[in-house]
Amino acid sequence: MRVLKLDISGVPESWITLEHAVGYYATGSVAYTLGDAMSTLRGGHNHRGLRSTVDVHPIIAVNGVSAAGKLLSATPRLTRHNHKLFRRDRYTCGYCGGLFREHELEREHVIPTSRGGKDSWTNVVSACRSCNQVKAAKTPEEAGMPLLYVPYQPSRWEDMILQTRVDHILADQMDFLRANLPRSSRLAGSFGLV
Numbered sequence: 747m748r749v750l751k752l753d754i755s756g757v758p759e760s761w762i763t764l765e766h767a768v769g770y771y772a773t774g775s776v777a778y779t780l781g782d783a784m785s786t787l788r789g790g791h792n793h794r795g796l797r798s799t800v801d802v803h804p805i806i807a808v809n810g811v812s813a814a815g816k817l818l819s820a821t822p823r824l825t826r827h828n829h830k831l832f833r834r835d836r837y838t839c840g841y842c843g844g845l846f847r848e849h850e851l852e853r854e855h856v857i858p859t860s861r862g863g864k865d866s867w868t869n870v871v872s873a874c875r876s877c878n879q880v881k882a883a884k885t886p887e888e889a890g891m892p893l894l895y896v897p898y899q900p901s902r903w904e905d906m907i908l909q910t911r912v913d914h915i916l917a918d919q920m921d922f923l924r925a926n927l928p929r930s931s932r933l934a935g936s937f938g939l940v
């Protein structure tokens with residue numbers, strides 16, 4: 747399990763390991779925590795030779811200069827691997843609406859890259875192999891294949907959910923992230939898929 751690290755203003759920065767989180771506790775850098783303790787780890791020995799323990803919480807806000815401006819204006823990375831894209835689209839082909847497994851899906855450029863389409867969140871959808879082949883280097887209009895959903899750029903909070911498997915996110919973390927999702931987000935619904 748990972749700890750969700752927030753900056754001092756409460757904007758999610760990254761998923762970090764338990765050990766990494768303990769480092770912040772040890773240096774007194776944790777400003778506040780959210781959620782019930784997820785794990786108790788052993789720290790160093792104190793001056794009486796007793797070993798301290800650290801209760802690690804699922805969400806920690808770390809002291810320092812707020813990175814909110816930078817974090818919120820950054821475009822979430824559209825990774826070369828398609829995990830995040832397929833999760834955004836709920837493993838649903840944008841053209842036939844079928845539900846597929848990861849290895850059956852491909853990244854499809856709505857406006858083909860050969861015709862100036864960008865490799866960006868708003869120009870890519872998940873498509874099954876056969877739809878991708880039929881559409882080829884045509885626009886949806888030319889191919890007669892209207893899109894079933896609109897591709898969009900995930901928010902910072904949404905991107906944190908997309909970065910990891912849903913079943914690796916603790917309930918307290920998911921509640922926090924989902925509370926900040928726009929109502930239009932496809933991730934605002936149930937999480938049957940991982």
Ligand SMILES: [Zn+2]
Pocket residue numbers: 839840841842843844873874875876877878
């Ligand atoms: Zn399809």
